[in-house]
Amino acid sequence: MMPIKISPEKALQEAVKFTQKLSAGMQTLDKLDDVHYGCTEKEAIYSEDKLVLYRFKSEHKITCKTPLLISYALVNRPYMVDLQADRSIVRNLQAMGHEVYLIDWGYPDRSDRFLTLDDYINGYIGRCVDVVAARHKLKAINLLGICQGGAFSLCYTALNPEKIKNLITMVTPVDFQTPDNMLSHWTRKLDLDLFIDTLGNVPADLMNYCYLSLKPYRLNSQKYVGLVDILDNKAELENFLRMEKWIFDSPDQAGEAFRQFIKDFYQGNKLMKNEVVLNGRRVDLKTIKQPILNIFAEQDHLVPPSASMPLKGLTGTKDYTQLAFKGGHIGIYVSGRAQREVPPAISKWLKERD
Amino acid sequence: MSSDFFDSIKGGAEQYWKSFSDLASGTFSNPSSTASWSESLEQMSKLYGKSDQNEALMDQMMGQGKAFLGMLENVYKAGQGMGTGIGAGAGGIDFSALAKKTLEDMGQQNPFTAGFGSNPFAQSGANPFAFMQQGQTPAFDWSKLTQPGGFSTAMPQLMDFPSFGLNRESQERKVEMFKGIKAHFEANKSYNALTLKSMQNGIERMQSKLAERSEPGRELDSMKAVYDLWIDSLEESFAETALSPEFQDAYADLVNTKMRVQASIQKQVALTTGELGMPTRGEMDSVHKKLAEMRRDARSGSGGNHELDAIKEELAALKREVAQLKKPNASANSGLLAAARQSVQSAPSKAAKTAQKSAAKTVNAPVKSNSKSAKTASKSASKSAVKSA
Numbered sequence: 001m002m003p004i005k006i007s008p009e010k011a012l013q014e015a016v017k018f019t020q021k022l023s024a025g026m027q028t029l030d031k032l033d034d035v036h037y038g039c040t041e042k043e044a045i046y047s048e049d050k051l052v053l054y055r056f057k058s059e060h061k062i063t064c065k066t067p068l069l070i071s072y073a074l075v076n077r078p079y080m081v082d083l084q085a086d087r088s089i090v091r092n093l094q095a096m097g098h099e100v101y102l103i104d105w106g107y108p109d110r111s112d113r114f115l116t117l118d119d120y121i122n123g124y125i126g127r128c129v130d131v132v133a134a135r136h137k138l139k140a141i142n143l144l145g146i147c148q149g150g151a152f153s154l155c156y157t158a159l160n161p162e163k164i165k166n167l168i169t170m171v172t173p174v175d176f177q178t179p180d181n182m183l184s185h186w187t188r189k190l191d192l193d194l195f196i197d198t199l200g201n202v203p204a205d206l207m208n209y210c211y212l213s214l215k216p217y218r219l220n221s222q223k224y225v226g227l228v229d230i231l232d233n234k235a236e237l238e239n240f241l242r243m244e245k246w247i248f249d250s251p252d253q254a255g256e257a258f259r260q261f262i263k264d265f266y267q268g269n270k271l272m273k274n275e276v277v278l279n280g281r282r283v284d285l286k287t288i289k290q291p292i293l294n295i296f297a298e299q300d301h302l303v304p305p306s307a308s309m310p311l312k313g314l315t316g317t318k319d320y321t322q323l324a325f326k327g328g329h330i331g332i333y334v335s336g337r338a339q340r341e342v343p344p345a346i347s348k349w350l351k352e353r354d
Numbered sequence: 355m356s357s358d359f360f361d362s363i364k365g366g367a368e369q370y371w372k373s374f375s376d377l378a379s380g381t382f383s384n385p386s387s388t389a390s391w392s393e394s395l396e397q398m399s400k401l402y403g404k405s406d407q408n409e410a411l412m413d414q415m416m417g418q419g420k421a422f423l424g425m426l427e428n429v430y431k432a433g434q435g436m437g438t439g440i441g442a443g444a445g446g447i448d449f450s451a452l453a454k455k456t457l458e459d460m461g462q463q464n465p466f467t468a469g470f471g472s473n474p475f476a477q478s479g480a481n482p483f484a485f486m487q488q489g490q491t492p493a494f495d496w497s498k499l500t501q502p503g504g505f506s507t508a509m510p511q512l513m514d515f516p517s518f519g520l521n522r523e524s525q526e527r528k529v530e531m532f533k534g535i536k537a538h539f540e541a542n543k544s545y546n547a548l549t550l551k552s553m554q555n556g557i558e559r560m561q562s563k564l565a566e567r568s569e570p571g572r573e574l575d576s577m578k579a580v581y582d583l584w585i586d587s588l589e590e591s592f593a594e595t596a597l598s599p600e601f602q603d604a605y606a607d608l609v610n611t612k613m614r615v616q617a618s619i620q621k622q623v624a625l626t627t628g629e630l631g632m633p634t635r636g637e638m639d640s641v642h643k644k645l646a647e648m649r650r651d652a653r654s655g656s657g658g659n660h661e662l663d664a665i666k667e668e669l670a671a672l673k674r675e676v677a678q679l680k681k682p683n684a685s686a687n688s689g690l691l692a693a694a695r696q697s698v699q700s701a702p703s704k705a706a707k708t709a710q711k712s713a714a715k716t717v718n719a720p721v722k723s724n725s726k727s728a729k730t731a732s733k734s735a736s737k738s739a740v741k742s743a
Contacts, residue, residue: 189606
């Protein structure tokens with residue numbers, strides 16, 4: 001006997017209810033305004049090429065004397081940290097007395113194809129760190145690296161330890177070859193030279209497709225069937241659309257940097273072996289003596305916890321803290337739980353080391 | 355079959371369409387009493403239209419909605435004993451049969467990945483690189499690949515001939531391209547076979563999950579619950595496949611063969627555009643590479659650069675030294691410079707050379723400890739001597 005007990009009447013009722021919700025949703029969709037993102041006022045304080053360094057204007061008193069610079073990943077856009085008023089890590093950190101800066105990498109085009117990892121890490125991040133430090137007349141500032149930006153922050157700190165006071169890594173891969181890392185598994189036998197020599201830059205749509213195909217049924221189907229349940233709620237629908245905007249608003253990836261990142265980090269797993277070389281300088285994680293706060297998400301399918309956790313023990317710091325967040329790679333920025341748990345944890349940790 | 359049976363089916367269909375029509379005060383029309391429920395979504399799309407903002411979302415939602423409604427309709431029909439082959443009645447729904455029927459209704463596509471809306475991969479099925487194939491090989495009919503005979507009918511005969519003579523290189527390039535296409539086609543087949551197998555495994559996995567729910571009270575009593583459990587099963591099965599060594603090889607083959615095809619097409623395009631006097635990708639890349647190097651060089655000379663600071667310091671020191679040397683009574687050197695000037699004035703051509711040498715020798719002496727400074731100072735002094743002359 002099969003355990004599906006649905007009478008014809010029940011099936012009919014469910015179909016009618018589903019269609020009713022869909023119809024109501026169509027009317028809501030029809031009335032929706034343009035969805036906006038980014039809620040905190042900010043000013044551009046430095047720019048070069050496509051990069052813009054922003055300072056978020058705060059209504060709160062700054063009580064932490066060392067500013068915090070956020071370095072996001074090259075994939076997707078950094079406004080995820082300030083998506084909307086009730087889902088903003090930036091806004092929450094400001095409320096706790098922190099001055100927050102953010103690097104926006106922009107959208108690389110074919111003229112940026114030859115940007116290397118060194119250009120991004122020692123070049124762009126380096127100059128942003130210098131600009132923020134100079135504004136505050138400090139020798140070292142706090143750095144928060146997210147995802148790929150976390151891996152970059154580790155490299156930068158290892159090569160420029162005197163410029164970083166405290167380092168926070170968030171959903172950051174360190175061991176790129178753990179058995180549960182699907183992205184890593186797929187990239188292992190790709191001919192990256194052929195790939196980049198052919199494509200130049202890596203198209204954003206290709207990146208998006210790759211991410212969607214990690215969970216093809218959940219992300220291409222279930223999400224949209226489930227959406228029917230919230231279609232009649234304008235606010236929730238706007239939240240959903242804002243997330244959709246972020247998910248598919250992806251920059252192309254500069255070819256040379258991508259080639260190096262996949263070959264050295266994913267295929268060679270060189271970060272944890274201290275074998276990454278940037279402009280002739282070897283990245284040795286042991287040179288990082290700064291306090292480190294490593295935050296990862298327990299249900300992260302892009303950067304599994306097993307990829308982040310090995311950071312403990314790889315650096316030279318004696319002050320290492322680890323925070324496991326109950327959620328996924330996206331939820332760690334935007335979920336209600338994230339707003340309650342992540343910024344307060346960062347703030348407390350930083351203030352104890354200010 | 356009895357007339358009661360048909361009345362029952364007709365009654366259910368009419369009930370659905372009536373409810374559906376009521377949603378918009380009779381705006382929707384019922385095409386026929388036996389029309390598929392999913393057709394209602396077509397009408398809904400037409401009624402509400404699409405804006406730029408919601409077009410992709412509507413496409414995606416409608417596509418998935420149709421698959422879901424299709425499942426519900428099959429369950430409904432099975433319950434009415436319509437011979438859908440999916441069970442129902444006292445034995446409940448046979449999930450395998452329901453899954454099979456749903457796939458058949460969707461034209462054997464995977465209903466859960468088929469609806470990509472305006473995504474460039476919409477035509478690609480399980481092949482993430484298929485969108486790149488569109489419109490890039492005008493001499494090649496992709497549609498023939500899926501027909502009986504496949505490659506043998508689609509491939510130009512030139513693949514089988516050795517190339518020679520004036521057009522040898524050109525033919526070789528084309529052969530390389532077509533061989534690449536063939537390899538990619540094979541890679542695509544292997545990749546699709548694995549994803550299909552994963553889907554079939556997902557259905558089996560679903561059966562095990564259902565078996566766990568066969569105790570009274572744990573049965574699934576809504577199609578949404580069945581659907582969610584099916585998605586879980588499919589995802590688990592896909593993850594298992596996707597992390598396998600076979601999938602790793604298939605994925606790499608798919609991407610690598612695709613890149614080879616694209617590279618050979620690009621080579622052809624570059625040759626053609628080059629002949630037309632247009633800039634090629636290679637030329638643009640060359641310029642961009644130089645630009646990147648120049649930007650790098652320019653920036654390495656600014657913003658907290660130690661080397662630049664050292665050069666600035668050295669320059670300042672040199673300026674101080676030159677200023678010192680120019681002072682009338684600063685040292686005996688000034689006398690020598692004056693003498694040099696005088697001799698240059700009296701015999702311009704010869705004297706100028708002598709003064710230059712003399713000044714250079716003299717200036718070299720006090721700054722020998724700093725070789726770079728010395729050279730620069732020597733040049734400065736020489737220049738100033740010549741200028742004076």
